Amino acid sequence: MSRNRPTLGTIVAKRIAFFAVLAMLVQLAVVISDYYWNTGELSRLYVEQETQRLSEGIFVDRDTVRYQLPQTIRDRYRQDGAGYLARIRSANGTLIFESCDPACEDRFLPVDIDRPDFWLRSLTSGKPLTLVGGRAFFIAGQRFLIDVATLGDPQEVVSDVLWNEIIEHLVVPMSILLILVLGATLLSVRQALGPVRAAAEAADQIDPMDARSHLKFDEMPREVAHLAIAVNRAFERVAELMTSQKTLTSGIAHEIRTPLAAMKLELGHIDHPRARLVEADLDDLVRFVSQLTSLAHLESFDHGAFETVDLIEVSTSAVEQVAPWVYENLHSVELIKDVDSALVRGVPSLLRDAVRNLIENAVRHTPERTHIVVRVGSHLIEVEDRRMAAVDQTVREAETDSLGIGLKIIGRIAEIHRGKLRRSTSASGSTFTLTFRP
Structure with missing residues (x-):
């Protein structure tokens, strides 16, 4: 729609031309009246x-x-x-x-x-x-x-006399004046809108989740600079909202985890199989609250914390952290490096959490002795579970439903890093791929 709208230069040129022609007609009437009578x-x-x-x-x-x-x-x-x-x-x-x-x-x-x-x-x-x-x-x-x-x-030679006088004293000077005024006006408009055009292009690339995002208005005309200042204030309010949301989610997490920890401590004094079942349910509830808190933090994440990250280092760290737990659950994990380095812009802790969550999901939703392969390539990370037996469609759909909020967290991490999370299935298992922009 914006491309169909006329530019400011076109609007100004049409207005100047219209009023110049109108002025010429008025002056023409004055000249003819003055000379004729x-x-x-x-x-x-x-x-x-x-x-x-x-x-x-x-x-x-x-x-x-x-x-x-x-x-x-x-x-x-x-x-x-x-x-x-x-x-x-x-x-x-x-x-x-x-x-x-x-x-x-x-x-x-x-x-x-x-x-x-x-x-x-x-x-x-x-x-x-x-x-x-x-x-x-x-x-x-x-x-x-x-x-x-x-x-x-x-x-009627007098008509020729009048026409020559009109050309000499009206058409020629007014045409020269119109060309000069129109050219000067269009040049001034173009120069004045140069910073505005640059700001508009920069606005398309602005990340609303980056507290450092702002528009430069130093070289803008005063009237347009007010709009840029208002946009910058809106980004400041977004940053304040992000901060307050982080504070709220942290407080909620603290308030919920404390009574859950007290309940688990009391259940530890009860020697009964049902108490162990409740403890397992509490562990799942604690993990669910942790995931909700993590998702809330991601929704208010500040992109100003980005830095250059090596996906190989991040994946290696995540595999080393989760490997003991993987082996305790009778699974195996392997890291394959297809490149020497894979640099992207991002947050190491979030990318590490994404890889670790993918590995943990593979362990929780696959049978024992499943081999998990983490493959790192140029701007991508793959986590594949290779099972001993083929997986039928019913089991595959049940596992997809049970992944739930965990995959949402991983998908949100990918979106924050301007990437995508894709899932593919085969006869031996599932493959989750995180891809990032070059």
Whole structure:
């Protein structure tokens, strides 16, 4: 679901683009309104644009001046009386180009006066534009005087003037501003979210049972850092809960074991077969309480206690501890090492308890003279019981039901170490395998 959601950069980019377009539309309306109703400014722009276009056809080759009407305005100034007039003279009055009617001399400034660099006169007010004007240009060191006139603007050149003004003063600057603002914003968002992205990736790997787990918020923006601080506080509360749960389970175990030990001591003074049976039941009850306490401790275990552990050393220690008890119960045990070392991250005491519990389960739930094989490989420990006779399906199901909480404890130890407990059966017995991540 999170992958289908748009990124913050996408959301910001869409919002900026939307409001930029909205601002451009508003500004476009303002520009069009301002220029369209301001006839004087529109007339000035008309003269500047038309004279500029006409000047592009002037070519100076040393002392020779040639003129070619630009293609974009050729149709406009080749037809006399079409509503558009133009005349180009050099500074000494030499005529270079002319597209006029007989009234040109009455409309344009006389040749024998000192011409200004720019002049404009409206013949009629309002629209369509009816005006005359001129402008001076310096090309190749020579001064040229260009005069233009429009009588009613039949080709709506004023629209072209407006559009060029919009492009020059609105579209181009706003586009540059949008690109710069959008790029700067996206870059800022990316840089600001870099620590957040790293924290999100770290959060996927966080172990809630590790009291040292926390998110780094030093480089995060203040608003996002509050969320990281809240998550760290939640982990602190989990750590406090783990501590209180350990204290509670330890107290329960102590309170229960004490009266059980007193009962067993009193039963020792009774010389009767039934007293021995009760003692055996009490031993089972003590072991069951111990298992419950161990399981409760595992549920609140702190993963911060992990260290590098050699599975061979752990298995060897567990076999040495339980071997005398195994032989007392008329079983045998063997340790096989498939590798020289098998290093994993974990807690030695928990792994040792897991191996010892697997061996004890194999002894308790198999007939006499069963050979128990503990095999250590790369990132795995196998405990196999090899019985003298084949085991039928009914016996196998009964043994599975009787394993109960012991296997839950071993499975929980495997989960704490990010591993798995698997059980397989064969004609000769059962094999329990603890596998760990590399």
